[in-house]
Amino acid sequence: MFGLPTATALIVGSIIGTGVFALPSVLAPYGPISLVAFVAVTVGALALALTFGRLSQRVRGSGGPYVYAREAFGEFAGFLNAWSYWITAWAGNAAIAVAWVGYVEVFVNTGHHKWISAAIALAGLWIPAVVNLAGLKSMGAFQIATTVLKFVPLILMATLGLLFLHPHNFGPFNASGTSPLGAVSAAAAIALFSYIGLETASVAAGRVRNPERNVPRATVYGTLACAAVYLLGTLAVFGAVPHAQLLTSTAPFTDAANAMAGGTWAGNLVAVAAIVSGIGALGGWTMICAEMPDAAARDGLFPQAFARRHRDVPVFGILSSTVLASAITIAAYSNFTHVFTAIVLLSVLTAAIPYLFSAAAQLYWLLTHRRELAPGRLARDLVVAGLALAFSYWSIQGSGYQTVYYGLFAVLLGVPVYIWLKQHRGEYGENALPGPVPLRPAGSDLPEQPAA
Structure with a gap:
């Protein structure tokens, strides 16, 4: 089981992948106005973090956005959220791997030969998969070690780098x-990719000790720490690297450090x-790729193969998601910049849908149980959940028409899967479903009540 440090490391490790290291180049076409977008996204991300913290106290168990949507709005909403988030997880892994290669190639394959780059990216996907297949203890130690090793240099860059800003x-x-x-709006949709992962502690809540206390704390602490590093680090890179050079850089933080220190x-x-x-982020996301489908499969709302475990490891979920991420990673090497941005926007869209449903579920439960909460807490939670809902809509809008078109198509591809599952209710159906998950207002001592 994960304690607070490991749960926080899971949050930080999942949020801070290669997104923060690649993002300055992707945001460079918008200019410094993208820093304004980053501030707006940070406010929205904190609203989502607080919302997920409250939701994890209200609904126990693993599954995160899937469980919240299912309990508030029914099975079909739960399935669509699980399906959408599953796409986010493995497509996001592909984006992380593609960006990761840019930094590996500081040392090897400096000529950027396409198929060598692809092979490096595939190694980045499959090494974390092997770590996850080795078991939960290996995964927990892996997350803590990689989080510490990456966070200290980032803090140094985000603080000392401010001394080298050139207007x-x-x-x-x-x-x-x-x-x-x-x-x-456009820059914010891209910037949101850097915050995807703030919900991972709630997705893996069933593996966290004392989740009602540790999941909310880990979610907020991890998001705040990442926000500080993101904002200061991006500002430092923008001020250290000439704009024209940043537009074509594949390793912007390396270029910034070289400009600051010389050599x-x-x-x-x-x-x-x-x-x-x-590698740390891919380790956490590889686990998340399997955790939510596992939770949905146990409720009969995802193919049963995702619920099969070997020594408590969801092997099929890990392997299938890594295969899909590998396929889309290979496709990315036809055009790095365009495909990387497209994958990022697709991941943002398919993440914003579960975020939206989660915020809506929190609003629904607040209004349903409003008489059971103190007026001050009710007002505060309503404002936070409303901000999270509005932010989710804004993120979808900022993804662009083409991304919304392809993303909606990918999400709706799950409908035939849901029909197939409904036809197999004897295998996955009513007899396999557990009783309703008890709900209770966050911070309330009242008796637990079933979902409405």
Whole structure:
């Protein structure tokens, strides 16, 4: 079982992957206005973190957004959320792996030969899969070690880097050529990718000791720590690397460290931190790829293969998700920048849907049990959940029409799977379903009540 340090490490390790290391280059086409988007996304991410903390106190067990949607809105909503989040997890792993390669290639394959790059990315996907297959104890130690190793260098970059800011490096404030609001919305949709993972402790709540206490704390602490590193680190890179160079950089933090210290030694250290960071994030996300489908499969709302375990490890979930991530990673090497951004936006969209349903579930339960809560707490939780809901809608809108089109198509591909599951209720159905998960208002001492 995970304690508070390991649960927090899971949050930080899942949020800080290679996203923070690759994001300055991806945001560079928008200019420094993307820092405004980052602040807005940080506020929304904190609202989501607080919402997930409350939800984890209200509904016990693993599954996170899937469980919240199922208990509030029924089986079909639960299935769509599990399906959407599953896409987020393995597609996000592909994006992390592709960005991770840019830092590995600081040391090897400096000519960026396409198929060698692809092989490196596949190694980045399968090493964490092997660690997860080895068991839970290996996974917990792996998360703590990689989180510490990557977090210390990032803090140094995010603080000492502020001493090397040069205003002329920032370029035009709004380099996108679009309206300021449009630029902020588009940049925010990309920036949200860096915060995906703030819900991972709630997804794996069944593996956390004293989850009603530790999951909310780990979620908020981990998100706050990541927010500080993200905002300061991105600002440092924008101010240290000329805008024109940043547009084409595949390892922006390495370029920033070299510009600050001179030579290549500092950049090499940052590259090592990015490599460790990516492996740590992939380790956490590989587990999450299997945890939510496992929870849904145990309720008859995902193929039963996802619920089969060997020595308490969901082997099929880990292997299938890694195979899918490998396939999309290989496809990414036809056009790194375009495909990387497309994968990021797809991951954001398919994550924003479960986020939206989770915020909606919290609002539903707050209104349903409003008489059981103190007026002050009710008002505060309503504001936070409402902000999380609005932020989720904004993230979907900012993903762009093409991403929404393909993302909605990918989510709705789950409908035939749901029909197939409904036809096999004898195997996965009513007899396999547990009783309703007890709900209780966060912080209330009233008797538990079944879901409405």
